Amino acid sequence: MKKAFLISALFLAVLLIWPNFIFAQDQKYPKRPKIGLVLSGGGAKGFAHIGAIKVFEEAGLQFDYVGGTSMGSIIGGLYAIGYHPDTMKKIVEAQDWAHLMADKVPRRYIPIEEKTNADRFIITFPVKKRRLLMKQGLYSGQLTQMLLAYYTSPAYKYEYFKNLPIPFLCIGTDLVDGSSVLLDRGVLHKAMRASMSIPSFFTPVVFNGHLLVDGGVVNNYPVKEVKEMGADIIVGVDVQSGLHHEDQLTSLVTIMDQITSFYRMESNKEGKSHTNIYIHPDLGPYDMMSFEASDTIIKLGEIAARRALPQILHLVDSVNTIALAEPRNLNAKPLDSVFVNSIQYKGLKNVSKSFLDGALEITPMSWLNLVDFHDGLTKAYASGFFESLDYSFVPDREGVVLVIDAKEASSGILGAGIHYDSDYKVGLLLNGTFKNVIYKGSKLFVDLNLGENPRLTGFYLIDRGRKPGLGLRATIFSLKFNDYLKGSIIDAYTVNQNKMEIFTQISNKKTVQFRTGIEYENIQIKSGFTPEIESEYNSYLTFFVNWKADTYDRSSFSTTGLQFNIRGKYIVPLTNNWSDNFFSNAAMFQMRFRNNIPTSKRSTLKPGIDAGFTIKDDIPPPHHWFILGGQSENDYFDGFTPFSGIRFIEEAGLYMLIGRLDWQYNVYKKFYITLNMDAGYFDSDFDLMLKNPEIYVGCGLTLGYDSFIGPIEFSLMGSNQNAGMTSFLNIGYWF
Numbered sequence: 001m002k003k004a005f006l007i008s009a010l011f012l013a014v015l016l017i018w019p020n021f022i023f024a025q026d027q028k029y030p031k032r033p034k035i036g037l038v039l040s041g042g043g044a045k046g047f048a049h050i051g052a053i054k055v056f057e058e059a060g061l062q063f064d065y066v067g068g069t070s071m072g073s074i075i076g077g078l079y080a081i082g083y084h085p086d087t088m089k090k091i092v093e094a095q096d097w098a099h100l101m102a103d104k105v106p107r108r109y110i111p112i113e114e115k116t117n118a119d120r121f122i123i124t125f126p127v128k129k130r131r132l133l134m135k136q137g138l139y140s141g142q143l144t145q146m147l148l149a150y151y152t153s154p155a156y157k158y159e160y161f162k163n164l165p166i167p168f169l170c171i172g173t174d175l176v177d178g179s180s181v182l183l184d185r186g187v188l189h190k191a192m193r194a195s196m197s198i199p200s201f202f203t204p205v206v207f208n209g210h211l212l213v214d215g216g217v218v219n220n221y222p223v224k225e226v227k228e229m230g231a232d233i234i235v236g237v238d239v240q241s242g243l244h245h246e247d248q249l250t251s252l253v254t255i256m257d258q259i260t261s262f263y264r265m266e267s268n269k270e271g272k273s274h275t276n277i278y279i280h281p282d283l284g285p286y287d288m289m290s291f292e293a294s295d296t297i298i299k300l301g302e303i304a305a306r307r308a309l310p311q312i313l314h315l316v317d318s319v320n321t322i323a324l325a326e327p328r329n330l331n332a333k334p335l336d337s338v339f340v341n342s343i344q345y346k347g348l349k350n351v352s353k354s355f356l357d358g359a360l361e362i363t364p365m366s367w368l369n370l371v372d373f374h375d376g377l378t379k380a381y382a383s384g385f386f387e388s389l390d391y392s393f394v395p396d397r398e399g400v401v402l403v404i405d406a407k408e409a410s411s412g413i414l415g416a417g418i419h420y421d422s423d424y425k426v427g428l429l430l431n432g433t434f435k436n437v438i439y440k441g442s443k444l445f446v447d448l449n450l451g452e453n454p455r456l457t458g459f460y461l462i463d464r465g466r467k468p469g470l471g472l473r474a475t476i477f478s479l480k481f482n483d484y485l486k487g488s489i490i491d492a493y494t495v496n497q498n499k500m501e502i503f504t505q506i507s508n509k510k511t512v513q514f515r516t517g518i519e520y521e522n523i524q525i526k527s528g529f530t531p532e533i534e535s536e537y538n539s540y541l542t543f544f545v546n547w548k549a550d551t552y553d554r555s556s557f558s559t560t561g562l563q564f565n566i567r568g569k570y571i572v573p574l575t576n577n578w579s580d581n582f583f584s585n586a587a588m589f590q591m592r593f594r595n596n597i598p599t600s601k602r603s604t605l606k607p608g609i610d611a612g613f614t615i616k617d618d619i620p621p622p623h624h625w626f627i628l629g630g631q632s633e634n635d636y637f638d639g640f641t642p643f644s645g646i647r648f649i650e651e652a653g654l655y656m657l658i659g660r661l662d663w664q665y666n667v668y669k670k671f672y673i674t675l676n677m678d679a680g681y682f683d684s685d686f687d688l689m690l691k692n693p694e695i696y697v698g699c700g701l702t703l704g705y706d707s708f709i710g711p712i713e714f715s716l717m718g719s720n721q722n723a724g725m726t727s728f729l730n731i732g733y734w735f
């Protein structure tokens with residue numbers, strides 16, 4: 001019995017010490033072996049690396065080298081700097097990835113005159129030297145690069161990535177010859193951005209003398225490179241899915257992934273064969289663009305790593321038997337501020353240095369707050385003068401040299417959009433936007449709206465921010481509408497107008513604008529029922545003052561921010577004819593106010609007010625009256641005011657006070673439902689409105705979907721002015 005006990009004890013002891021003995025003897029490590037971490041690319045699937053790193057940290061596994069490709073380069077780079085996996089998880093979850101990947105600048109940064117331009121086009125083409133070009137990628141990656149620059153800011157002192165707290169490398173692909181390029185020195189965030197430059201999605205990156213795209217095209221799992229750094233043991237996290245089956249090739253994302261997978265399969269196979277601990281998370285239905293599922297993907301990475309926990313703990317125990325690694329403090333965070341000794345600009349040709357100085361609000365020999373600086377960079381990028389704006393810090397004495405690398409945008413952009421609504425019918429928009437025409441910092445917009453109500457607009461602006469700027473606008477359009485009496489059509493009119501205005505303006509913080517100027521218009525109104533009665537063209541001169549603000553977070557389905565437009569004008573008829581008996585000089589005032597009040601994550605109240613009056617008993621020409629009805633947000637005339645249950649241009653008056661309250665609810669993802677309520681007073685006689693006021697009341701229900709071509713909305717409405725229900729359909733962004 002005693003002998004059997006001794007044999008069992010000896011056998012158990014052998015089992016306990018044998019793995020360490022084998023590890024120490026067979027691997028023949030005279031000192032603590034070097035451990036390398038390899039993280040593959042995979043787009044959003046790369047978030048799984050964060051969950052795996054969390055398990056490594058809990059197990060006490062200390063890495064000597066880190067290498068990664070694409071998303072693996074981003075997670076690996078942050079880890080090499082010293083970010084904790086919990087911090088990385090918070091960073092990932094704080095981003096609006098749909099906007100970030102698509103370079104969609106928050107609307108508050110876009111100049112107020114371009115806010116409508118930002119969401120009108122289905123497709124755009126750059127114009128350079130009078131030539132129409134194709135883009136190198138759908139997006140420049142500006143916002144992604146700024147995000148990486150911010151979080152890697154603590155690494156500015158390291159030119160060579162081997163000197164980071166954990167030596168690091170990442171991989172790019174040379175677009176010229178298709179070779180794999182090792183990225184191990186330079187500006188860290190630029191290397192990471194180059195490594196994740198998805199072909200055709202992001203523009204290529206020039207870095208260290210190479211034109212680079214995503215390293216995952218040819219080397220998505222860089223085991224060989226990490227071993228060449230000095231790693232003896234490789235721990236790899238691979239989020240690649242391999243080749244897709246035929247029935248899975250149903251989207252652009254999977255097809256792109258399949259094409260690039262052909263070139264890297266041999267490299268993946270070789271890398272896997274040299275991996276000591278291989279972790280392959282089961283990411284199921286998620287693909288490289290599943291950014292909205294970051295929390296789940298991170299968790300799946302953690303689950304996969306925990307399945308390998310016995311191997312991980314064995315490795316930790318084995319290497320610690322030889323020598324203990326120095327513990328690391330994972331407490332990295334972005335820089336708060338740096339002292340700038342001097343500033344260098346690169347790439348400026350048509351845009352003045354003073355423009356960037358003003359936008360960025362930076363001066364040499366001063367402290368630079370990084371959050372404020374990034375705010376200024378976003379404003380400058382949103383101006384449209386730059387394709388990309390990057391920066392780096394070069395250590396200099398007790399501070400840094402700030403190097404700003406600007407890539408100016410093409411001289412122009414051609415864009416196209418399409419729209420339909422029940423009021424204006426079909427419209428096709430062709431737009432040309434040109435920068436630095438005649439004067440540096442100027443912008444020229446040309447819109448051609450082809451449809452049932454054609455319009456041509458040319459707009460030239462020299463915007464000098466808080467200093468007075470100059471603007472010129474010319475418009476030619478034709479508008480058809482019906483005239484109603486008690487719900488029945490009594491006439492159909494066509495309005496033809498030519499208009500020219502010149503104004504001066506000042507603007508503040510991209511959201512507030514003040515203009516004053518003069519407008520000349522030549523207008524004709526024709527009857528469709530009595531064509532023999534044709535109005536001749538009449539001319540008018542209008543002096544105007546306009547104050548507007550727009551802080552909406554989105555052009556459609558907004559949830560925060562407000563809009564207001566206050567306009568005063570004095571109209572002077574210039575033509576001497578029959579119209580003198582009806583119309584006179586007139587002074588008018590109009591105000592429109594809209595607000596968003598979020599009441600929950602999905603629910604938003606939208607109160608609004610429309611008010612207007614004509615001073616004294618002056619009678620302005622009819623196109624300057626306040627016009628009630630329809631749901632159109634398009635203002636061919638200043639006085640258009642939407643109202644539920646009243647048809648387009650059904651009512652016209654000289655005095656109005658309208659209140660509205662909408663309740664918008666985000667039902668699911670991009671689907672919305674909105675309840676509309678409008679009520680107020682409207683009349684052409686002020687005394688009559690006071691003595692015997694008639695209240696207008698309308699309500700409606702709108703179903704909406706936020707599509708890639710803009711809002712798709714269908715409304716059912718009714719009012720106390722018309723019997724029955726009316727409907728309204730809108731498809732696409734307004735223009």
